[in-house]
Amino acid sequence: MTRARTRARAALLALLLIFLFVQVAAAAPAASADGERDAAHVVRVGSKKFTESVVLGELLVGLARAHDTPAAHQRELGGTRILWNALRADELDIYPEYTGTLARELLARPELQDPRELARALEPLGLRLSAPLGFNNTYALGLTRARARALDVRTISDLRDHAELRLGLTEEFYERKDGWPVVRAAYGLAFASDRLRTLDHDLAYAGLLAGELDVIDFYSTDPQIAAHGLTLLEDDRGVFPRYDAVLLYRADLERRAPAFTRALTSLEGQLDDGTMAALNGRVQRAREPEAAVAASFLDERLGLRVELRAPTVASRLRRRAVEHLTLVGVSLLAAVLVAIPLGVVAARRRRVGQVVLALVGVVQTIPSLALLVVLIPPLGIGAAPAIVALFLYSLLPIVRSTHAGLTTIDPRLREAAAALGLPARARLRLVELPMAAPSVLSGVKTSAVINVGTATLGALVGAGGFGQPILAGIRLADTSLILQGAIPAAALALLVQGLFELLERALVPRGLRLRSR
Amino acid sequence: MFELRGVEMLHGETRVLAGVDLVTRRGRTTALIGPSGSGKSTILRLMLGLWGPDRGRVLFDGAPVERSGPAALALRRRVGYVIQEGGLFPHLTARDNVTLVARWRGDDDDAIERRLLELAALARLPVELLGRFPAELSGGQRQRVGLMRALMLDPDALLLDEPLGALDPLIRAELQLDLRDIFRSLAKTVVLVTHDLAEAAYFAEHIVLLRGGAIVQQGALADFIARPRSDFVARFVSAQRTVALSPPRAPEAP
Ligand SMILES: Nc1ncnc2c1ncn2[C@@H]1O[C@H](COP(=O)(O)OP(=O)(O)O)[C@@H](O)[C@H]1O
Ligand SMILES: [Mg+2]
Numbered sequence: 001m002t003r004a005r006t007r008a009r010a011a012l013l014a015l016l017l018i019f020l021f022v023q024v025a026a027a028a029p030a031a032s033a034d035g036e037r038d039a040a041h042v043v044r045v046g047s048k049k050f051t052e053s054v055v056l057g058e059l060l061v062g063l064a065r066a067h068d069t070p071a072a073h074q075r076e077l078g079g080t081r082i083l084w085n086a087l088r089a090d091e092l093d094i095y096p097e098y099t100g101t102l103a104r105e106l107l108a109r110p111e112l113q114d115p116r117e118l119a120r121a122l123e124p125l126g127l128r129l130s131a132p133l134g135f136n137n138t139y140a141l142g143l144t145r146a147r148a149r150a151l152d153v154r155t156i157s158d159l160r161d162h163a164e165l166r167l168g169l170t171e172e173f174y175e176r177k178d179g180w181p182v183v184r185a186a187y188g189l190a191f192a193s194d195r196l197r198t199l200d201h202d203l204a205y206a207g208l209l210a211g212e213l214d215v216i217d218f219y220s221t222d223p224q225i226a227a228h229g230l231t232l233l234e235d236d237r238g239v240f241p242r243y244d245a246v247l248l249y250r251a252d253l254e255r256r257a258p259a260f261t262r263a264l265t266s267l268e269g270q271l272d273d274g275t276m277a278a279l280n281g282r283v284q285r286a287r288e289p290e291a292a293v294a295a296s297f298l299d300e301r302l303g304l305r306v307e308l309r310a311p312t313v314a315s316r317l318r319r320r321a322v323e324h325l326t327l328v329g330v331s332l333l334a335a336v337l338v339a340i341p342l343g344v345v346a347a348r349r350r351r352v353g354q355v356v357l358a359l360v361g362v363v364q365t366i367p368s369l370a371l372l373v374v375l376i377p378p379l380g381i382g383a384a385p386a387i388v389a390l391f392l393y394s395l396l397p398i399v400r401s402t403h404a405g406l407t408t409i410d411p412r413l414r415e416a417a418a419a420l421g422l423p424a425r426a427r428l429r430l431v432e433l434p435m436a437a438p439s440v441l442s443g444v445k446t447s448a449v450i451n452v453g454t455a456t457l458g459a460l461v462g463a464g465g466f467g468q469p470i471l472a473g474i475r476l477a478d479t480s481l482i483l484q485g486a487i488p489a490a491a492l493a494l495l496v497q498g499l500f501e502l503l504e505r506a507l508v509p510r511g512l513r514l515r516s517r
Numbered sequence: 518m519f520e521l522r523g524v525e526m527l528h529g530e531t532r533v534l535a536g537v538d539l540v541t542r543r544g545r546t547t548a549l550i551g552p553s554g555s556g557k558s559t560i561l562r563l564m565l566g567l568w569g570p571d572r573g574r575v576l577f578d579g580a581p582v583e584r585s586g587p588a589a590l591a592l593r594r595r596v597g598y599v600i601q602e603g604g605l606f607p608h609l610t611a612r613d614n615v616t617l618v619a620r621w622r623g624d625d626d627d628a629i630e631r632r633l634l635e636l637a638a639l640a641r642l643p644v645e646l647l648g649r650f651p652a653e654l655s656g657g658q659r660q661r662v663g664l665m666r667a668l669m670l671d672p673d674a675l676l677l678d679e680p681l682g683a684l685d686p687l688i689r690a691e692l693q694l695d696l697r698d699i700f701r702s703l704a705k706t707v708v709l710v711t712h713d714l715a716e717a718a719y720f721a722e723h724i725v726l727l728r729g730g731a732i733v734q735q736g737a738l739a740d741f742i743a744r745p746r747s748d749f750v751a752r753f754v755s756a757q758r759t760v761a762l763s764p765p766r767a768p769e770a771p
Binding site for chain 2: 412413415416417418419420421422423426430431434435437509510511512514
């Protein structure tokens with residue numbers, strides 16, 4: 001009896017620790033956000049997960065601060081849709097966009113070429129458009145200069161004679177209505193499926209330089225084009241639309257941050273192709289922080305002084321750890337509370353069980369980015385959609401292990417419990433769940449460890465965490481930056497694993513450990 | 518006292534019990550015996566209300582045995598049930614196995630402890646073994662703990678399904694002796710399943726022989742030997758008679 005009591009106390013303590021830990025993790029970011037959010041409206045700037053967009057985002061933040069307007073940057077969000085949805089859901093105030101993307105992708109009205117026409121089309125949606133910033137970052141196809149010379153290709157039309165070439169296209173370019181589909185149709189290109197693959201933009205560069213790929217898609221302001229001496233193929237049929245950079249913002253920003261909104265006009269026409277490519281190059285090649293590059297531009301071109309607040313390595317690490325732990329802790333706790341009862345129900349009723357197991361299995365197969373995009377309209381950007389996605393992914397291992405733990409109990413022991421005259425609930429609590437504890441716990445452990453890894457994707461929707469440096473590192477092809485996210489994430493996974501080993505000792509009855517010996 | 522009237526029981530298509538009529542005697546031991554698969558365990562499960570008959574009635578002290586609800590749970594607490602190896606829960610110590618239901622009911626701690634020590638003495642289980650987990654006990658010790666658990670709430674009846682089946686001969690003989698003493702001293706209604714006629718005779722005057730889900734003969738051992746009701750009974754008796762049909766000799770008590 002005393003032994004059982006010590007065990008119960010240890011288990012309670014362990015649960016309490018987890019609970020406290022989650023509370024602290026959850027409370028920390030809220031507190032820091034409160035500090036920033038005083039009377040003035042904080043302008044919420046978003047950016048896409050490529051350098052140019054991040055630089056423009058920092059430029060907007062700097063511009064706001066120079067006009068005494070507080071601003072926060074949700075950087076490197078996972079895709080155009082995520083930003084568009086966040087802006088419309090009032091999760092963001094402003095982000096840099098391109099006319100071609102707006103017309104073709106977001107409004108599905110490719111005939112809208114003129115920025116003024118676009119602005120009119122956006123008005124009913126409560127959105128405003130700035131005048132073009134000056135550069136046209138359109139898509140381009142290209143290859144290394146040596147390869148271009150050897151093959152004697154100059155135009156996209158020339159590709160028709162080279163079916164042997166290996167193409168590496170970004171997923172976005174490949175899928176977009178104004179991307180590969182129109183190019184293929186307009187130029188009559190037919191590449192076999194094994195000649196064409198989709199991959200990350202930065203990885204495509206690496207593949208091109210390594211000679212693994214022949215042709216990849218670019219943005220025309222990519223600094224790598226000049227740096228590596230790459231050849232762009234002429235769009236001889238004029239297929240690619242204009243992608244003039246503009247600032248897309250909510251109409252109510254004019255009321256919320258009037259000084260900042262007025263100041264936006266000072267950026268108009270200030271960034272031509274060369275200027276933008278140079279700024280991109282300073283980040284990507286010279287490894288200058290985006291904020292510093294943006295600040296020096298504001299200083300040199302507009303005469304605006306912006307104070308740079310560079311967080312220390314320790315504070316950044318601490319903030320990311322708190323963000324990451326919040327994602328993992330909250331989603332895991334919720335999953336435990338939902339999945340264990342689901343597993344119990346599944347074990348009790350075979351039919352229901354099959355349905356439940358099938359459903360949580362299906363959830364598992366939804367690609368994480370798709371799930372995140374779907375979750376933005378109802379939940380906004382930040383931690384919420386990431387936590388819900390992680391919660392959903394955590395269900396399967398826990399439901400399955402609970403179900404397995406309960407259904408593999410020796411039927412003679414289940415009968416012995418029933419014969420004692422204990423009601424079903426008491427049997428579950430006193431006999432069945434304790435006997436299933438090792439299995440249940442191993443499911444929770446699996447979910448926790450997987451969660452630590454999957455939570456890095458939270459950075460795609462602005463949830464922060466150790467995914468942030470990984471995303472930036474991939475964008476900048478900067479291994480040390482990737483490691484700044486990957487190493488703490490891996491260490492955290494090990495820590496979680498260790499924590500569960502301790503928890504196992506506290507929660508799994510000693511009698512069960514004896515048996516397994 | 519248990520009463521089965523015209524009980525039929527199906528498992529899917531197969532008929533497991535066919536028209537069983539059986540009345541056990543109050544305060545006495547009834548032994549169910551028969552080849553494996555003849556329906557002995559099924560009868561115990563019906564008596565406990567773990568299963569329900571497809572036809573016929575199962576009564577305990579004149580009231581129908583329920584399968585669910587408060588009445589069913591109350592009945593199960595009035596009937597102790599012991600299976601092979603004791604059916605002990607591996608995550609609980611011997612002490613916690615025995616006192617599980619009493620603690621759940623919220624019985625007084627001192628009363629529980631008193632009863633536990635009383636039962637340990639009765640079942641001749643050394644008190645220092647009470648803190649051990651089932652995995653740390655021998656087969657015979659587990660069986661004693663299983664018996665203590667079944668007796669904990671001082672039930673009116675005791676059902677034992679081949680309680681000695683898994684034990685080696687020496688331990689088995691020792692436990693047989695102890696069990697019979699316990700049954701006699703407690704004067705409870707006992708139904709005991711065995712496949713050994715000698716063991717049945719050792720425990721019970723009322724022996725019930727089953728075959729294929731039906732009772733082929735019931736009565737005292739002498740009837741089975743002197744007046745076998747069928748060829749099968751005669752063969753069953755003579756097959757077991759090659760081994761001495763007398764109570765086993767017990768070793769000296771430790
Ligand atoms: N859960 C079950 N499902 C289907 N058939 C069963 C089940 N339990 C027992 N049986 C069948 O019922 C018959 C009687 O079983 P049982 O009462 O356990 O026999 P005994 O205890 O005499 O060996 C056997 O043929 C057995 O195969
Ligand atoms: Mg049996």
